[in-house]
Amino acid sequence: MMEFAYYPGCSLEHTSSPYDKSVRAVFDKLGIGLKEIEDWNCCGATMYMSVKKIVGYSISARNLALAQKMGLDICAPCSSCYTILKKTNRHIQWEPKERDKINEALAAADLSYDTEVRIRHPLDIIVNDIGLDKIKNRILTTLDGLKVAPYYGCQIVRPHGEFDDVDEPTSMDQMLTAIGATPVHYPYKLRCCGGVLMTTEEDLALKLNHGLIAAAVDNKADIIATACPLCQMNLEAYQDKINKRFGKKYSIPVVYFTQLLGVALGIPPKDMGLNRLIVNPKILSGYYKEALV
Amino acid sequence: MPIVAESLPKRENELREAFWDQVSSFPEGDKIKRCLQCGSCTGSCPVSFAMDITPRETVALFRAGMIEEILQSKTIWICASCYSCTVRCPVGIRVTDSLYALKRTAIDRKILPSHFPVPALSQAFISSIKKYGRNYELGLGFRYYLRASIFKLLSSIGFGLKMIRLGRLGLLPGKIKRINEVRAIIDKANQMGEH
Numbered sequence: 001m002m003e004f005a006y007y008p009g010c011s012l013e014h015t016s017s018p019y020d021k022s023v024r025a026v027f028d029k030l031g032i033g034l035k036e037i038e039d040w041n042c043c044g045a046t047m048y049m050s051v052k053k054i055v056g057y058s059i060s061a062r063n064l065a066l067a068q069k070m071g072l073d074i075c076a077p078c079s080s081c082y083t084i085l086k087k088t089n090r091h092i093q094w095e096p097k098e099r100d101k102i103n104e105a106l107a108a109a110d111l112s113y114d115t116e117v118r119i120r121h122p123l124d125i126i127v128n129d130i131g132l133d134k135i136k137n138r139i140l141t142t143l144d145g146l147k148v149a150p151y152y153g154c155q156i157v158r159p160h161g162e163f164d165d166v167d168e169p170t171s172m173d174q175m176l177t178a179i180g181a182t183p184v185h186y187p188y189k190l191r192c193c194g195g196v197l198m199t200t201e202e203d204l205a206l207k208l209n210h211g212l213i214a215a216a217v218d219n220k221a222d223i224i225a226t227a228c229p230l231c232q233m234n235l236e237a238y239q240d241k242i243n244k245r246f247g248k249k250y251s252i253p254v255v256y257f258t259q260l261l262g263v264a265l266g267i268p269p270k271d272m273g274l275n276r277l278i279v280n281p282k283i284l285s286g287y288y289k290e291a292l293v
Numbered sequence: 294m295p296i297v298a299e300s301l302p303k304r305e306n307e308l309r310e311a312f313w314d315q316v317s318s319f320p321e322g323d324k325i326k327r328c329l330q331c332g333s334c335t336g337s338c339p340v341s342f343a344m345d346i347t348p349r350e351t352v353a354l355f356r357a358g359m360i361e362e363i364l365q366s367k368t369i370w371i372c373a374s375c376y377s378c379t380v381r382c383p384v385g386i387r388v389t390d391s392l393y394a395l396k397r398t399a400i401d402r403k404i405l406p407s408h409f410p411v412p413a414l415s416q417a418f419i420s421s422i423k424k425y426g427r428n429y430e431l432g433l434g435f436r437y438y439l440r441a442s443i444f445k446l447l448s449s450i451g452f453g454l455k456m457i458r459l460g461r462l463g464l465l466p467g468k469i470k471r472i473n474e475v476r477a478i479i480d481k482a483n484q485m486g487e488h
Contacts, residue, residue, distance in 0.1 A: 042422050055483055111474070
């Protein structure tokens with residue numbers, strides 16, 4: 001059985017619990033093991049690494065060291081954790097001196113790390129390891145007629161571009177097509193949502209997210225699919241503010257790509273946190289009723 | 294490497310040296326010397342319209358011996374880390390990482406834009422990790438808004454309650470079991486200096 005060390009990350013514990021639930025449910029359904037890294041800590045996020053480099057990398061590396069002990073590669077659904085953990089790996093490989101420094105810090109906790117763990121995003125695992133042919137054989141409901149804006153966000157392909165093109169990624173589009181949905185033309189699929197700027201520079205972030213929603217609606221999308229907790233939160237939770245600020249009446253559901261896959265696989269909506277969204281994805285109800293029969 | 298220029302003031306030279314130090318501490322950091330001033334970074338940046346100094350201008354100003362202006366700008370704190378500039382740069386400059394290097398230089402030298410709360414968020418985040426090992430979202434938001442804007446804090450209450458009702462905001466911080474390990478790592482790494 002295919003198995004990964006699961007690194008949920010802080011957002012998936014709370015604000016993005018629907019992402020956590022749906023990743024676990026989908027992987028379980030597809031027979032892929034997810035063993036949560038016991039006692040994992042925050043990856044440090046951009047905020048730590050950008051202001052305190054070696055400290056940031058060292059706490060990030062604790063998670064890598066724990067996964068190395070498990071003898072498994074990591075599955076990290078949060079795009080930010082995914083990029084940070086990959087950057088940590090890259091940094092340790094780059095310079096023996098830096099590897100030594102980080103290992104010296106890890107030694108304070110009786111840990112060590114020698115870059116044997118690969119960091120994988122669930123989208124990569126689903127499309128490239130499981131494969132879309134297998135997915136097609138497992139689906140109970142095709143999402144016929146559902147028009148989806150595939151929003152990749154930034155850090156899933158940038159800066160590393162390990163499993164998809166940095167300018168024109170297609171893996172999510174392919175997955176959506178495989179489950180019968182229609183990915184709409186979405187020129188902003190890689191445009192930044194502003195991430196944490198929603199907290200620090202709200203006006204600016206509202207502008208960015210207004211553009212992202214408008215592009216999805218203008219291209220006739222019923223729903224936006226995301227692969228990152230920050231993107232989902234900004235696009236969903238701030239729609240009210242965007243409407244007020246720009247005089248609009250948007251009410252477009254913003255889901256995780258794993259929730260759409262789960263609907264197609266016949267997973268009950270509550271098991272994927274579809275009841276925990278702010279903008280109710282009513283349009284999906286037709287599809288999961290069918291799946292539950 | 295032309296680190297010190299005699300024609301520049303002492304303080305500028307010190308800051309430049311600190312910056313070069315930072316730049317040499319991550320992969321391909323020194324590629325910044327190859328900048329063509331083509332503007333691909335600024336053109337691909339989704340937030341450059343809101344910056345006081347654009348990404349391209351930071352390199353131009355640095356070359357002109359005006360690093361202090363860069364450190365005082367909001368630019369390095371507005372960067373959302375989308376890495377568009379990094380994948381677009383025709384000469385392979387790690388633009389995002391270079392902005393981080395400027396950030397670290399700014400914090401290290403305590404040269405920060407005035408009346409600007411963003412560095413406070415970074416500090417609040419760091420202390421949350423040291424305390425709990427994980428990011429305590431509610432506490433972080435509270436501490437940040439308390440410092441940045443009471444008005445925003447009050448206007449976020451409704452939103453917070455909605456998220457709690459949906460089971461998407463933890464009321465209490467979740468502390469990891471072996472927090473001592475994280476603290477030991479942080480302390481040890483801190484002893485090694487800023488980079």
